[in-house]
Amino acid sequence: MAATLLRRCWTVPVVLLAALAAFLMVAPTAAHADPEGGTKTLRDALESAARGHLEATAKLNASKKRQVQLGDILKRAQADAVRMQGQVEVTAGRAYRYGRVTTMTMLLNSSSPDAFLDRMSRLDMMAQLDGRALTDYRRAVDTTKAAQLAIIREIAQQQKQVDILARKKKEAEAALASVGGGRVAGGFIDANSPLAKPAPRNSDGSWPKESCTVNDPTTSGCITPRLLNAYQQARSAGFSHYTSCFSERSSGEHPKGRACDFSANASTFRNVAATGSDKNYGDRLAGYFVKNASRLGVMYVIWYRQIWLPNTGWRAYSASGGPAAVHTNHVHLSVL
Template identity: 70%
Template sequence: MAATLPGRAKHALALLAALLVLLVAPPAHAAPGGDDEGGSKTLRAQLESAAKGHLQATQKLEASKKRQVELKAALKQAQEKSAGLEGRVKEIANRSYRQGRFSTMAMLLNSSSPDAFMDRMLRLDQMAQVDGHALAQYEDAVTVAEKATKAIALEIKEQQKQVTVLAKKKQQAESALAAAGGGAVAGGFINANSPLARPAPRNPDGSWPREGCTVNDPTTSGCITPRLLNAYQQARAAGFTHYTSCFSRRDSGEHPKGRACDFAAAPGGFENVNATGSDRTYGNNLAAYFVRNAGRLGVMYVIWYRQIWLPNTGWRSYSGSGGPAATHTNHVHLSIL
């Protein structure tokens, strides 16, 4: 009996050691965690403000340019219409000057018969109606032209304002990245052959609608926004099917808002190593896909392999301190507006 105890003890210790390994070692699918995902809370807030401000200013600038084109077309049409009526207006003015009210009455009184009187009166009435219509059209055309000219001037001021906003937001993003030890212009991940994604819905004016965490996250038991769901689905349809995790409970960042996903570079999940070979190529292509479709998907920023892409800066250096999760060398991070 006593001889068998050491064997049982060894077996129990082996089982205990195995359990400890399983408990300590994170599974391959474990998502990058902590509140440092995407940098500090302050940095994330600055980047979000810069990206959102840039996109809002861009939308307003494009809308203003569109209105200016429409106003110029209206101005041209009004000017052409008024020019075409100028001859008619001059003719009416000259006739009124030559004849005046007395001559008009004389024409009626000199009628040879009651029928002739009525005929002349009807003709004068018709002429007055035609003249009145022509004068009204001319006045309307001139008014439209004047209003269009003033509106174009206002649109030019609006465009100048938005260009200033764009410059400030770009500086804000660059300053925030520089304060975090990054921000240098980087080579980035660009692929002109990346497939085009199906655009997410926009408001009639071209802006992005406000969205909450209202749809089920297909990668976790949490929730995400409809716009992020579209980005996730479009990425998978384009062939990017490696393990992905979106919603997670954290103190800050986009993940708890349902506006961010982490896409593992390795097929099996988030490995605690820097991606190399085909895994790194996969990450390069996925990052390039999101950048090419940023305007279609509503991308706020993309982080991959010590670089970050924002709509107002392009690819810049960006490196957190720590392992592959913090430096984003084992997964592509996507944040959606």
């Protein structure tokens, strides 16, 4: 009897464990398919191209800034060297004509101890002045040489970043061409868009790395501080239609808190291509993000079968599917 009860007690947990294992094998993951079309490979390639472009641009601009600063240092050092060259020539001439004055020479040429002390004092002061002049001149010359070498290094750094920019542009074009897009498009530009408040940058002009750390005002998820700034700036500029940012997806920036979808319709995502005032709203919003791309850290914007990247401008974006996939019912914004 006891053995039978023991077997029954073990049977229930085993059955439960088997059922749990079967559930885990078939249960869906938290990440859902991306309804916006495209592929993970395409999005990864576009992100790499845009991010590489922006990072190279920041380094290029920082290098140009350093070159200007080095140019100022070089001019000052060269001016100091020219100004002190006369003093150095006087010192060199005096040393050539008189040579070094020894204690014995000063004693022999001095008529009295007072005259000796006076002459010694004047010679010592002259020697100090000559020494300072030579030291300052040498420092100015060394500074000039160092600044010239540093400028050469900065020019090489700039050429390196220019090469990276060209390579990243080709990568973006190739990624778009692989899905039938990439042709130069008319795009959406609005010169009258207001300027957005810039997101914080590092001291060298680069963008700080951010993660999903702040509450998403459009969902129960999280977004990055930089995306929150972009969202808030768009709202302040009058773009108040329905928006959704964070969402669980299999790829892209939405699950990282780096992307928002701004509906063309005021109250919801309509499963139709935007027309009329909704289309005009999307055009203006896309133009707003492009105009403020460098202020907001924009990685790319997608709207109405076109995509804007910082290294290519507006290009055709040939995703297939419904309005969400081809982005005719909402503007997609991705930030670094």
